[in-house]
Amino acid sequence: MQLFAAHPHLGMVFARREFVVQDDAPPDLARELLANYSDLHLKFDNVQEVNNGRRLFAQHLQKKLYLSCVAEPPSTLISKEVFHRLGLFNTKMRQACDIEMWLRIMFYYDLGFVDEKLLIFRVHGKSATASNRSNRKAEYDRFWMFEGLLNYRRSSTTALK
Numbered sequence: 521m522q523l524f525a526a527h528p529h530l531g532m533v534f535a536r537r538e539f540v541v542q543d544d545a546p547p548d549l550a551r552e553l554l555a556n557y558s559d560l561h562l563k564f565d566n567v568q569e570v571n572n573g574r575r576l577f578a579q580h581l582q583k584k585l586y587l588s589c590v591a592e593p594p595s596t597l598i599s600k601e602v603f604h605r606l607g608l609f610n611t612k613m614r615q616a617c618d619i620e621m622w623l624r625i626m627f628y629y630d631l632g633f634v635d636e637k638l639l640i641f642r643v644h645g646k647s648a649t650a651s652n653r654s655n656r657k658a659e660y661d662r663f664w665m666f667e668g669l670l671n672y673r674r675s676s677t678t679a680l681k
Contacts, residue, residue: 523632524597527570531602531629532622534591537639545643553643567633577626590622590631595639602629 523533541550564571564579590596606624625631 521597523569523634524599527630527632529630530570530632531573531599531625532590533597533632533634535595535634535636535638537591537595537641538637539641539643541643550643569633569635571631571633573626573628573630576631577623580623580626590618592639592641593618598625599629 524530539554541554563583564576567576602625606621606628609618610620
C-alpha cells in the first residue's frame with residue numbers, strides 16, 4: 521500500500537514469493553516450477569521499486585517469456601481502476617489467466633515491486649496446476665490469451681500512454 525500511496529499512477533504492485541514443495545507434488549511439476557518460476561522478477565532487466573509497464577511488456581515479448589512473468593495473484597495488489605478500465609480476468613482460461621491480466625496491466629500501467637517475500641506458494645499433488653496439467657485442461661490457454669489481448673485492443677477506446 522505504501523507504493524500505491526507514493527505512486528498513485530501504478531496499476532499493480534507485486535512481490536516476491538517462496539516455493540514450498542510438498543511430498544505429494546508431481547516431481548516433473550516441482551522441477552519445472554522451481555526452475556522456471558523462482559525469482560520471476562529476475563527474468564526482466566533491472567526491476568526497480570517503480571517500473572515502466574511498457575518496458576516490462578516489451579521485455580516479455582523480446583525474451584519470449586511464455587511462462588508467468590510477474591507473480592501469483594495472491595502476491596499482487598491491483599488498483600480497482602485497472603479492472604474498470606481493462607476488465608476482469610479471462611474466464612475462458614484455466615491456468616494462465618493471471619499472465620494474460622499481467623500483460624494487459626503492463627501495457628497500460630506502470631508496476632511497483634516489493635523486493636521481499638510476502639507469499640508462500642505451496643506446490644502439491646492436488647493443486648489446480650497439477651490437476652490442469654494431468655487433465656490437459658489448460659492446453660488452449662495460449663490461444664485464449666492471444667484472443668483476449670487482440671480483442672481488447674480492438675474494443676478499447678482508451679488512449680495508450
